[in-house]
Amino acid sequence: MVAGPSLVAQDQTEELKQCMIPYGAYESKSEANRRVEVLGALHLLVQQWIKEQSLKKGLPAYVAHSAGGLICPFGSYRLRVHPRFAKIDLLCVAPRHIQRSDFFTSLYELLKGHPQVTELRALENAYVPVIKMTFNQIRINLLFASLDLPKVPVSLNLRDDTLIKNMDYKCVRSVNSYRATEEILRLVPNVSHFRGTLRAVKLWAKRRGVFSNTLGFLDDVSLAMLVAYTCQLYPDSLPSTLVHKFFCVLAQWKWPQLARQKHSKAITMFPFWDSAVDVSHFFESMRIVTPLYPEHTSTFNMSKSTRTIVMEEIKIGLTATVDILLNKRGWADLFESTEFFSQYKYYLVLMASFVSPEDQLQGRELVESKIPNLIQSLDGNSQISLAHLNPECYKSVPLDTNDGQPLALPLGASVPTDRSPELQEDENGEIIANYSSMWFIGIVLEKGNPKVEVKFETRIFRKAVNSEAETSNVLREGILIETELVERGQLYQYVSSPLLLGELTSPSTECQKNNLFKSPLPHKTKRPAESSIHAETPIKKQKYCTSNVS
Structure with missing residues (x-):
């Protein structure tokens, strides 16, 4: 007779569930x-x-x-x-x-x-x-x-x-x-335990900045398949144990070995992703394969840098869960957010400006579809050892309130959308953009490189975005793309004080607005490898490029 889960595991699972509530992990009735x-x-x-x-x-x-x-x-x-x-x-x-x-x-x-x-x-x-x-x-x-x-x-x-x-x-x-x-639901041995584990792992991925399939990180599908695989390995374990096992399995995984729940049999002859033939980004990607025909990898956007970030976060998560199960720490420590804006010496700032909120909504998705290509280009730069993309897209203050300079706001901050109901034109008769979206990439240089040059990579990126905007014709008034390489000491010019000082780290912006917190908020952590980077004297701000699609 096989013994069931221990009372300790049951208590830890309940603690895990209660810990996730302030983060908005469960919706209201x-x-x-x-x-x-x-x-x-x-x-x-x-x-x-x-x-x-x-x-x-x-x-x-x-x-x-x-x-x-x-x-x-x-x-x-x-x-x-x-x-x-x-x-x-x-x-x-x-x-x-x-x-x-x-x-x-x-x-x-x-x-x-x-x-x-x-x-x-x-x-x-x-x-x-x-x-x-x-x-x-x-x-x-x-x-x-x-x-x-x-x-x-x-x-x-x-x-x-x-x-x-x-x-x-x-x-x-x-x-x-x-x-x-x-198929994932059909293959897991205990659906309830699978759901509890996946909910926690998803929250971890979002809080640690490794959740976005579009931008080359993990997403719902890849996390669901990895959690399901873990559940298959440990069919009698509760979510508190499975979360720990999730990190154990992935920390020891020999990538690029395939991660799959089962092998799929071909049933027709149309083209499909073949794990034995398709070797693009073979050594960079975490190849997580869907459990049915035609197979495909859910991490096709992953680059060398994004995989490095994901694997480092998995190791941090493993360390945290070991301490949690030994009662040395609490579950909130697993969901600590990172201090992205203090981790790196250099940052590449991407800014996309639009005439209207409607164009901004369409344009954001267009720009994000091209960012993985930019990260892969930066990975190929011999001066760069790591290009860490923050997967969050930040809205800027209206440009007419800040002398035309984009300034990133915390997530969830309200941005006026009716300040300029009529389109404004400059002295040349061109329409002035007033709404901007921003992304940030932390840059780590190869040892021995005192400087970094990214003009080529950013020029190719802007060209790709502009070409897609013209071809798709989804933006009524075009898009203005700007990129700036700055040092950490200059970030205050592009990031608002609340965001730069870490006020973004609350579990849920919406929950915070509604006063749903009953316990102190967790603090933030840095990756050990990055916390020793020190700021240097800021250099003069320099615009590398500006391009426009009319």
């Missing part, structure tokens, strides 16, 4: 109800849209009324590990006569006119095409897949491999986002 209402409204809207499109395409009324259609949650919401104010990932499933072009035209226009939809934008050319929006205060990422079926009943099982045989690859990517989530 009212927010949960609103999510259910939003899903119901979207399901009805999509079914009505499919019916109307079927009629417009000349199908008989009885066929149009039975065409069906599904809205399927996946990702964190389907796994039931989403925190407060999190987005919902959804898959829209339609029959064969509804195409992706319909999704990005007629459905987009339908959503555009909906009174509860705001911040609507379409990313039709993305690796996984998506419509993003906020529906009744809930952020939504809506993917699309057209099945080779005349109708899509509610009872359809999307885990059926035969459904993807005649599907185009973009639809395969979309539908596999849902299928991967379902």
Whole structure:
């Protein structure tokens, strides 16, 4: 007879759960109800849209009324590990006569006119095409897949491999986002323990600045697969133990060895990611493979620097959990935030300025899609040993309030969006940008290099962003990209005092606004390897480049 978890492990698991509450790791009942209402409204809207499109395409009324259609949650919401104010990932499933072009035209226009939809934008050319929006205060990422079926009943099982045989690859990517989530849940031995562990690991990743698939770090899918693998290795353990085992397993993993839950059997001949053939970024990436065909790695954006940062954080997490389980520290120590703005001697500041808040929303995603390429370019610079991207995007104060100079605000800080309802022009008749988004990259030099030169890398980055802005035509008034290499002593020119002094470190900005904290906030930590870097005399600020797309 196998003994169950000890009382100590049960107590530590309860302590872990209670520790996560102040960080907004669990949503309120009212927010949960609103999510259910939003899903119901979207399901009805999509079914009505499919019916109307079927009629417009000349199908008989009885066929149009039975065409069906599904809205399927996946990702964190389907796994039931989403925190407060999190987005919902959804898959829209339609029959064969509804195409992706319909999704990005007629459905987009339908959503555009909906009174509860705001911040609507379409990313039709993305690796996984998506419509993003906020529906009744809930952020939504809506993917699309057209099945080779005349109708899509509610009872359809999307885990059926035969459904993807005649599907185009973009639809395969979309539908596999849902299928991967379902497969992960099917493979874990104890779903409750898996969810408790994943919730804690996600919070750790966000607090330690290693959570963002777009920018080359870990994300919901990669963390879910790694936690699921850990649960398979230790099927009888509670979340408090599994969190520690998660760090144990990854700290000892021999990358680039594949991390996968199971091997997948090929079922069709269309192109797919082959772990035995595709060796791009072989030695840089943490290759975490989805548990179904066609396999793909969820960390394709990872670079040498981002992997270095992730692995160092895993080692720090391992040390913390060892002490926690020995009762030398508390769980709050695992979720300490880092002092990014005091860690490095040099910082590369990226600034993207826009005319309107609408362009800023679209432009932020465009810029972030190109930042991983910049990090990889910096990794190839012989003067640089590490390029540490802070995954947070910071909004600036309105430029007209600070002499046109961007100044990063803490996350959650309110930024006026109606200061200049009319577009302002300069003496040359060009429209003046007033809204800016900012990103920061910490730079570590190779030993023996007193200086660093990044003009080439930043020029290529600006060119890529400008080219994408022109090609996609999503920005009505263009984008202004600026990059500056500064020393730490100059950061006060680009970072507001509250952010620079560390007031960002509260568990949850939204929770803080609502006074939901009942215990002292945890303090911050530095990585041991970086805490010894000292500031030097600031150098004169120098703009390396400015470019504009009109």
